[in-house]
Amino acid sequence: MISRLILKQLTDRLGKGKAILLVGPRQVGKSTLLKSLQKEQDQETLLLNCDEPDIRQMLENVTSDQLKAMIGKNTLLLIDEAQKVENIGLTLKLIVDNIKQVQVIATGSSAFELRNKTNEPLTGRKYEFNLFPLSIAEMVAHHSQLTENRMLERRLIYGLYPEIVNDLGSEQENLLELINSYLYKDILSFQNIRKPDVLEKLLTGLALQMGQEVSYNELGQLIGVDKATIEKYIELLEKCFVVFRLSSFNRNLRNELKKSRKIYFYDNGVRNAILNNFAPLALRQDVGALWENFMVSERMKQNSYNRDYRKNYFWRTQTQQEIDLLEEKDGVLYAFEFKWNESKKSKLPQTFADAYPEHRFDVITPANYIDFLTTPI
Secondary structure (H helix, E strand, O other): OOOOOHHHHHHHOOOOOOEEEEEOOOOOOHHHHHHHHHHHOOOOEEEEEOOOHHHHHHHOOOOHHHHHHHHOOOOEEEEEOHHHOOOHHHHHHHHHHHOOOOEEEEEEOOHHHHHHHHOOOOOOOEEEEEOOOOOHHHHHHHOOHHHHHHOHHHHHHHOOOHHHHHOOOOHHHHHHHHHHHHHHHHHHHHHHOOOHHHHHHHHHHHHHOOOOEOOHHHHHHHHOOOHHHHHHHHHHHHHOOOEEEEEEOOOOOOOEOOOOEEEEEOOHHHHHHHHOOOOOHHHOOOHHHHHHHHHHHHHHHHHHHOOOOOEEEEEEEOOOOEEEEEEEEOOEEEEEEEOOOOOOOOOOOHHHHHHOOOEEEEEEOOOOHHHHHHOOO
């Protein structure tokens, strides 16, 4: 079994008197992680799966006395797919406030739903973590850096969902099933979205523009809906861990782009499945975009798991000077350029260097990407 980096963070926060929330997309390994935690802990544990209707009913509109009876002598309570329970926030609050010997961990496939139901009741009473598809750091720890280097093309094409990594030879079939059952069915049922064709066209448009500046007006005109609808759907896709946005960085220069954004996919395989394009790299025209998306998304995972709180941007001027990823931490700007072709020279734009003297700059290629994704900077 592939060990998840976040497991230690979860165990370090056990017994602190707060609920632990773990959110992430379906099929990313949340249930497996709970079972690993259950095996690792030397204490009585109760695991409840809220996909079961009777379990949901047991946790809805319940009193603290009923909860005590349900939990019994168990001191670790694991609630999977907790967002499916009405008033789950109040239920978790009752446990934290009234059954202090019990540590509760709740997972959810929809950050939006789970956070909406728990934010107010659990104010000051929770730790929250995100779980993503497998990371390069986890894969290197699982086998070796050499093996992961050899698998790089597969990662760029098929991504790092656990089932995709573990079921070699069935990647295309599993990815197409994943997007059809999760991306389309689950997201469309969420908030009763009634325009499946809009979602499908939007995902295709975002996949084709991956790593490029995105205009909501242009997407709306292309799909035939207004800007507000595009914004709503993209926000939903973010909260369901399909895509994420990077805003443009601007401080000192007049010609810096000020209101632009790029949109990336959390997983390359999901993006390629949306386009139904699993061609090898030698036959593709989008290798640079795949590489950039892979590096940015993996860096997001690394910083999240390390609890390394950085602000993330891209940088570009009206004269087309650009930096792929810009991280800001403690007054220092960390600039990264992602180059698939190692022979292509790349240097930091002098305009940026002059305007922001407190900076570091690195070019990330297939020769050094593992260090970039496993070594704290």
